[in-house]
Amino acid sequence: QLQLQESGPGLVKPSETLSLTCSVSGGSISRSSFSWGWIRQPPGKGLEWTGTIYYRGSTYYNPSLKSRVTISVDTSRNQFSLNLNSVTATDTAVYYCARLLIAHDAFDIWGQGTMVTVSS
């Protein structure tokens, strides 16, 4: 049974870089039918797609974040990561990693989410 688990600091200072890792267990990250994505949810608000990455490295980012976001994959560790630089308080959110069914543009398996607060 595939599982995803987010990890990383829960507190980041303004102007610094938010870095999170999603560890995938119970299956390989290198399967051609899937991409891997990050979705965030500010407190009390809706879901926002951040970006997705294919195991071969091709990436797609939310245009509103594109200048600040980088998603990378490490197939040897079965992990993928999110870096968001120059953070402000508006980046405070629960960050979810999830598996994307490429043929359907649907996220079918999600991590439990990790809360990241941007504050000095």
Next chain:
Amino acid sequence: SSELSQDPAVSVALGQTVRITCQGDSLRRYYGNWYQQKPGQAPVLVIYDEDNRPSEIPDRFSGSRSGDTSSLTITGAQAEDEADYYCNSRDSSGQHLVFGGGTKLTVL
């Protein structure tokens, strides 16, 4: 604001049928998917490609599309269906994914 529009809140009496809608131009070209999110939990995919249900989702959940609007229907709503529901699809450019703003469903 999102390219996919949802009513912020909908209510339904226990055991009755409710339809939650998602509107956007991109839905004329791309399929919509639906997620259920309960407080403090990660979203769960309940419908994909407009009208397909993952095996673990009860058959009272169904989906459809008409023009630029995708719909999620719950037939015989249960108390445990009270949750936030989000649609997702591609944006108008077709290059990026997008979520609707979400609908809070209350089961009375």
